[in-house]
Amino acid sequence: MPKPVIQVASLTKRFGSLTAVDGVSFAVPAGATVGLLGGNGAGKTTTISMLLGLLLPTAGTITVLGEDMLRHRHRVLPRMNFSSPYVDLPHRLSVRENLTVYAHLYGVRDSRRRIARMAEDLDIGRLLNQRTGSLSAGQKTRVALAKALLNEPEVLLLDEPTASLDPDTADWIRGYLETYRDRTGAAILLASHNMAEVERLCSDVLMMRQGRIVDRGPPMDLIRRYGRTNLEEVFLDIARNRKGAAGGGRSPAFEEASE
């Protein structure tokens, strides 16, 4: 079975009396895409922030690529990357300048060729000399994805990677991420509100509510267990606490990695 590259145990984050993440445990094996689903305030962004080291947990452990993220995050960060519509690149820099700076920060060899490759892959070649602040939301999302893939990360954390994209481009990006994952064996943790996207990309899903993982499993298994026809209906059942599902249905790899 694939070795887990992300291992989270009893992760907890409290802000004063508010418990944003409450004893969460999960694992993501190499070559898998795991979806983190939940309503607003469920704890998805807080969880991702702790995985990245932007936020210190109150309790629990995070191991990424075999390293304790709380003690040795700088050993792992060159092999990770992240994209979120809630974080920007400097607006006054051109796309090429931004990608050059981040290529240097991540220690990318032959950064010019890599940037050219990413520009071709993500169809941002004609944007390279434009100021990042002048781009449309969809163009910014593609540039942010180029930044996130510059160092060809083994662990990729994506917060709504297709937000603001038209359906055609969003579909292409999903295909790109699938191919990237299959080619590199990268582990992807994906937070998204797009259920169709999660169904397509994710081998397993973590359903969060009020800081806890309330259910988990492969999308089709969750749909079957909840007696629904798609993941969106399952999401609504869980978000509204309408009914539970019987039994567990985690995929074997996910099951093993989570233990």
Next chain:
Amino acid sequence: MTPPATGNQARHRIRAPSGGLSVRRIGAMVLRHLYVLRGSWPRVLELAYWPTVQMVIWGFLTVFLATNSSWVANAFGILLSAVLLWDVLFRGQLGFSISFLEEMWSRNMGNLFVSPLRPIEHVLSMMAMSLIRTLIGVTPAALLAIPLYHYSVFTLGLPLVAFFANLLVMGWAIGLFVTALILRYGLGAENLAWFVVFLLAPVSAVYYPVTVLPDWLQYVAWALPSTNVFEGMRAVLMHGDFRPGLLANAVLLNGLYLGLGALAYLYSFRVARQRGLLLQVGE
């Protein structure tokens, strides 16, 4: 758009992660700010504008006073040198703090601090940018003084380097405290970057000797590296006397304040990571 290449076709390698400080990453951050300056000539102009205007105003005032005051006539250049060196402190602090604020204004902190960039490397890059911005700011003013007033601050010689370095380092120390407060309290504390240095101006003995101050305030003044620098500057200009004791005081005080500033910054960074402030920054 093309799919990601397979196999070895597009396989690239990242450099092996360095265990300690990385000059490459510090250089990347300096490059990031140089791109901003390169892309905006008004910003470069603004850097040089105020020091030059100040120098011109104070220069003509000095010319006037020199013909009416034997004290000024005996030490022509004291006011001009004071104006230029004061700007080193102000620009040094501002150059440091602005580099930090640029990241907050552009909501880039989340990207920066999930990259391999370490906080200490970020601080060193801000120091480098502070030096660059200060040189861009004060060099034109210093050069313009030569044809306008037949006075060159460079006649101070080697002591000028010591004065410049100490004021720049003091600017960094203040910048560290300012950025620590901005990290902790967000952009609501942004204005500190613009005015905090001026709180120290009256007790830094920039334009007058420290003995002008009340006795009790002189104790405060001597606790500032800037006071030691400006007293040292006057000793050189008026008596041709370089006083190593004053320089040693300035260096020791700067070491103390820089250390305290670094602790304040690292503490605020930790608090920001505890409270999730790194993702909340921005306008």
